[in-house]
Amino acid sequence: MKFIRSHVTFIFPMMIILLGIEFFLAFDRVTDSYEKNLKEKYSIFVVSNEPMTLENFKSLNSHINVSEEIDKEALAKQVSEGMNQSGSEEILKELPYFYNIRLDSYFDVSMLKSIKEDIEKSKKIKSVEMFGDSHSVSYRLFSFIKLIFKVFVVFMALVSFFLVIRQMEIWNYEHKERMRVMEIFGAPFMLRSGVLYRVAVVDAIISTLLTSGIFLYFKYYWAQNSQINILMLRRDQFFQSSDLLILLGTALTIVIFSVYFVVLGTKDKD
Amino acid sequence: MSNNIVINASHLALSYGDQSIIKDANFTVKKGEFIFITGPSGSGKSTLLKALYGQIKPVNGSLVVGGHDMNSIKKNKLRELRTHLGIIFQDYKLINEWSVKKNVVLPLMIAGYSIDVQETQAERLLKHVKLSTHKERYPLELSGGEQQRVGVARAMAKNPFLILADEPTGNLDDYSSNVIWDLMENACEQLKTTVLVVTHKIPSVFSSPYRHFIIENKGIYEVY
Numbered sequence: 001m002k003f004i005r006s007h008v009t010f011i012f013p014m015m016i017i018l019l020g021i022e023f024f025l026a027f028d029r030v031t032d033s034y035e036k037n038l039k040e041k042y043s044i045f046v047v048s049n050e051p052m053t054l055e056n057f058k059s060l061n062s063h064i065n066v067s068e069e070i071d072k073e074a075l076a077k078q079v080s081e082g083m084n085q086s087g088s089e090e091i092l093k094e095l096p097y098f099y100n101i102r103l104d105s106y107f108d109v110s111m112l113k114s115i116k117e118d119i120e121k122s123k124k125i126k127s128v129e130m131f132g133d134s135h136s137v138s139y140r141l142f143s144f145i146k147l148i149f150k151v152f153v154v155f156m157a158l159v160s161f162f163l164v165i166r167q168m169e170i171w172n173y174e175h176k177e178r179m180r181v182m183e184i185f186g187a188p189f190m191l192r193s194g195v196l197y198r199v200a201v202v203d204a205i206i207s208t209l210l211t212s213g214i215f216l217y218f219k220y221y222w223a224q225n226s227q228i229n230i231l232m233l234r235r236d237q238f239f240q241s242s243d244l245l246i247l248l249g250t251a252l253t254i255v256i257f258s259v260y261f262v263v264l265g266t267k268d269k270d
Numbered sequence: 271m272s273n274n275i276v277i278n279a280s281h282l283a284l285s286y287g288d289q290s291i292i293k294d295a296n297f298t299v300k301k302g303e304f305i306f307i308t309g310p311s312g313s314g315k316s317t318l319l320k321a322l323y324g325q326i327k328p329v330n331g332s333l334v335v336g337g338h339d340m341n342s343i344k345k346n347k348l349r350e351l352r353t354h355l356g357i358i359f360q361d362y363k364l365i366n367e368w369s370v371k372k373n374v375v376l377p378l379m380i381a382g383y384s385i386d387v388q389e390t391q392a393e394r395l396l397k398h399v400k401l402s403t404h405k406e407r408y409p410l411e412l413s414g415g416e417q418q419r420v421g422v423a424r425a426m427a428k429n430p431f432l433i434l435a436d437e438p439t440g441n442l443d444d445y446s447s448n449v450i451w452d453l454m455e456n457a458c459e460q461l462k463t464t465v466l467v468v469t470h471k472i473p474s475v476f477s478s479p480y481r482h483f484i485i486e487n488k489g490i491y492e493v494y
Binding site for chain 2: 177178180181182184185186187188191
């Protein structure tokens, strides 16, 4: 019973840390893809006096990634409905050039304003419309959710880290006498701490497997059956095979440092 | 210094925390000698023993054990020295989660001996201390006297050149004490191991030749 409790009290906080990290990774991937989506949907409307290429726009601001010319013939057709051929050609000649431009990232409103100012500096540009209000609301909401989640994950990881330290102190107490006796008889560091390392490494592997198992369940069962569109579409971003290595690496790093400090704590005190 | 000298203390000063315990002590112990060090409680007997196995460092003077200067000994050398010492404690300091057999072979395990050698030595030592039938038991299942016999077997496991004992019979009844003294006398006589025992009283049953030092007023003096 004591053996099981000793392991569970280490595995549990370790799992919380790993869950936090995995949530962070998964959330980052999902939000990255959402951000990409927002970025792709968001465009700035530009009216120019002369034809503009993407290079022309890029020379005004390097964040401009895509420029799409809006077909002005179609516009002219709509405007000149009921007119004769020459009237229609006249309208087409008088119409300026219209562009939808897209950016390479999802920026806040101040950055958008600065991009707008850069574009407006060109004499070729007649006007720029950036739909800042709708963008600002989405961006603020998105940034707020991201921040809240990150703060929550950091807080959870901190609390769990203290629980791991607490368990280490208990291990320190349980193994102190054995390690002291071994030290008195000349045992080197690795032999003294071998048992503790074995226990901690096994617990780190168990924590990693359990955490991965939870996320695999989310990915292959829960998300699939959730009927929540965003989860079903972004299911692949929940847990990727590289995450297993990240989690295992983190867990092993935590135990190696923790055990090292436990063993150091038992040295030559009298 | 002669190879025959196991311990050499010259103007040795030791302290425990900020408190000075021993000042200007001079003594020499030769190979194969049996030494008793007595003194009242708190006189510094255990502190001296700790200095001999490198748990504390001298604050002044010099202390040489097995050719190693304990003032300047490096960590790896200290570890090596300790593998050639046998140490017996009043409170046994056995590892309670380990079987009697595993406790006995601890010094061999540390020295990297094979499992076969460990097994053979464990059988021999446990037979020597009359605990062959208890080898798979755990220390807390044994009496105090039996636990100390395990401690003596562990101390002798690697044929050390020096056995240091801190009140080895302090917690034992007369019968168990006599068994422990017999074992240590035998180690000294038959294996020519140097034995240094810190105790509050020399046992009346002790029959082998020995030297007696007393710690008094922070000094260490030989009693003739």
